[in-house]
């Protein structure tokens with residue numbers, strides 16, 4: 331998980347017990363025209379109950395006094411963003427204390443095998459795009475968490491680097507021989523591919539962050555932005571079901587108070603990208619399919635037949651031994 335970057339301008343007043351900063355314009359396109367789509371004090375129902383439940387009682391509401399959970403929708407790009415967001419002090423408290431790293435790590439340890447299959451397929455797609463030799467391929471995972479993406483990229487022969495601000499996650503990455511770089515040193519590097527998965531919804535200044543990442547791309551480099559699905563959010567907000575389960579039709583996870591401070595649409599990502607000097611890119615469909623585990627017909631047939639071959643072919647030389 332990646333916290334807002336240290337290079338962001340901190341407008342936190344620091345006076346009294348107010349630990350928030352106000353965003354005066356759209357953080358994705360800097361558009362100044364927006365309309366309010368939701369408003370509720372952080373310390374009143376239903377937001378208070380949502381936070382108490384979500385953070386398992388670890389949250390201290392005295393730090394939220396005087397702040398309002400206010401959602402604005404940009405009239406230029408369609409981004410829905412939280413107007414008042416935690417300042418640097420509260421961000422640290424949120425990501426280092428209220429979100430327990432050990433709980434998060436245990437959650438990672440119980441991921442379904444499909445999660446790793448998806449990462450593997452994504453990296454196969456990147457490697458195949460740049461050519462058969464992956465040894466010179468430099469990739470970066472921003473907000474690398476527990477390093478699964480970097481380790482998978484390394485397994486495919488890429489030079490994998492990670493950016494992360496959580497001390498516990500950095501220590502884990504170093505134990506696993508992952509190259510960790512500091513955000514401030516981005517300009518010293520050039521990458522073919524930058525992965526950002528569930529990162530941009532957390533950033534106080536996403537346009538500035540994307541611009542910094544774009545400057546660290548090779549000429550033919552690309553960056554992936556994966557964010558929560560914020561489709562139909564105004565309608566979901568009208569239903570105001572803060573108890574809707576994650577992934578359900580009414581889920582409000584994409585605007586989760588304090589954490590998911592930017593709720594993107596495809597248009598808001600494209601506009602933000604254009605301002606950062608980036609153009610939309612799609613891998614050809616055939617390329618996508620050829621890099622799945624389905625693959626071309628010949629490969630698929632071989633994959634289907636391989637287990638049978640291993641079991642029954644008289645000269646099979648693939649054996650598993652167990653104690």
Ligand SMILES: [Zn+2]
Nearest residue numbers: 356359404407
């Ligand atoms: Zn905007």
